[in-house]
Amino acid sequence: MNQHVSLMPNIMSLEDRHTSGFYSKRKVAIERGLGASLWDSNGNEYIDCATGHGVAVLGHSHPNITTALTKQARRLITCPEILYNDQRARLLDRLAIETPSGIDRFFLCNSGTEAVEAAFKIARLSTGRREIIATKRAFHGRTMGSLSATWNPNYRKPFEPLVPGVEHVPYNDFSRVAEVISENTAAVIVELIQGEGGVRPADYQYLRGLRELCNRWGVLLIFDEVQTGFGRTGKMFACEHYDLAPDLLCLGKGMAGGLPMGAVGIGDRVIKLPRGMHGSTFGGNPLCCSTAIETMNILHSEQLIPRAERLGRLFKNELETLDSPHIKEVRGLGFMVGIELKMRVTPILSELMNRGVVALPAGNFVLRLLPPLVITRDQLSRVVNAIRDSLATVAPTYEVAHAV
Ligand SMILES: Cc1ncc(COP(=O)(O)O)c(C=O)c1O
Structure with a gap:
């Protein structure tokens, strides 16, 4: 073992030397966060519109989360589901209240991809059928089962053969689903707003049609709300915008x-699940259960969800009024906003970093903004200004470089 490694000052060179290599990284080392702000190792501040790919809904280091975490850490950190636990019981009860009616059982796990894996297994168990219908441009995760439903061929091809029986049909195209659904279909999986696929909301009639079609064919409808859940879109769950409940809700x-x-929320069209068929070592641990309960407490007590709806609309309007020749369309709901550009997004993301804003891509041409629900109006205005200035700075050079 290299005994001096931990004392080396350069965070980036250490990470670069030992990381898997799977990630392309921006040349900034983040050391601290509070609310919507992040600070790097040189003390520079950034407004965080990436929130760890949408994780930091409450912003960073919310004091009530820190308190819940430390309090629970002193009591009990781990406890498998072969034993009962007070925090888990409270969380399950709370989830049954917060999620759409009909959903009152939950499988707890540790990530979005695990939730999708579990939903597929539950769908196959419950229906006795094998096939899954997913959508083009979908993102459902990167483990082998969820990857089979993720659409981007760059993520999929190197790992084939994937799980068989998954068919991709165009998003927001009801007639194609109606064509391919059959007595072999176990489930239809859909994001209510495609995130990675370009921040594209589902049409109202499309989703309502899917609900009805699934009922008719005995098929389970899976809503992947991994990115849209917990207030992100201005409702606790995005399906509330459509007044619809799924059979399986991935969180x-x-x-x-x-x-x-x-987690996977399980609806009443799903059978009683057989013991021993699925599980997770860390799933439902008291530490995460306690912060999940606190997350829902904070969302309500600080009225962050209606705030996201209101300020998100304002934010979207301000972005629309930028009226830039480089913007094709602004889309989204609440604090899940995508700006489709007429140029590649990568140089804009770098320029935004220079200007103190961390944002995300959604494909090659869409700038994705997932600010925390606690972001201030002043910070939102600074983000809008940074986007306007970044486009004005970068776009002319880009246009010259890409002129035919
Ligand atoms: C809609 C959706 N489903 C599933 C996932 C996978 O979640 P995780 O990265 O936690 O495995 C993501 C992640 O971005 C997502 O956006």
Whole structure:
């Protein structure tokens, strides 16, 4: 073992030397966060519109999360589901209240992809059928089962053969689902707003049609709300915008105030699940259960969800009024906003970093903004200004470089 490694000052070179290599990283080392702000190792501040891919719904280091976490850590950190636990019981009860009616059983896990894996297994168990219908541009995770439903061929191809029986049909195209659904279909899985696929909301009639079609064919409808859940879109769950309930509801990201947690909500069209067929070592641990309960407490007590709806609309309007020739469309709901550009997004993301804003791509041409629900109006205005200035700075050079 290299005994001096831990004392080396350069965070980036250490990470670069020992990381898996799977991630392309921005040249900034973040050391601290509070609310919507992050600080790097040189003390520079950033407004966080990436929130760890949508995890930090409550912003960073919310004091009530820190308190819940430390309090629970002193009592009990781990407790498998072969034993009962007070925090888990409270969380399950709370989830049954917060999720759409009909959903009152939950499988607890540790990430979004695990929630999707579990939903697929439950769908197969419950229906005795094998096939899954997913959508083009979908993102459901990167483990082998969820990856089979993720659409991007760059993520999928190197790992084939994947789980068989998954068919991708165009998003928001009801007639294609109606064409391919059959007595072999176990489930249809859909994001209510495609996140990674470009921040594309589902049409109202499309989703209502899917609900009705699934009922008719004895198929389970899975809503993947890993990114849209827990207030992100201005409702606790995005399906509330559509007044619809799924049979299986996949959750993750912001669920436990920044700690790793996922869940599948299970509706009443799903059979009583047989013991021993699925499980998770860390799933339902008291530490994450306690911060998940606190997350829902904070969302309500600070009225963050209606705030996200209101300020999100304002934010979207301000972005629309930028009226930039480089913007094709602004889309989204609440604090899940995508700006489709007429140029590649990567240079804009770098320029935004220079200007103190961390944002995300959604494909090659969409700038994705997932600010925390606690972001201030002043910070939102600074983000809008940074986007306007970044486009004005970068776009002319880009246009010259890409001129035919
Ligand atoms: C809609 C959706 N489903 C599933 C996942 C996978 O979640 P995780 O990265 O926690 O495995 C993501 C992650 O971005 C997502 O956005």
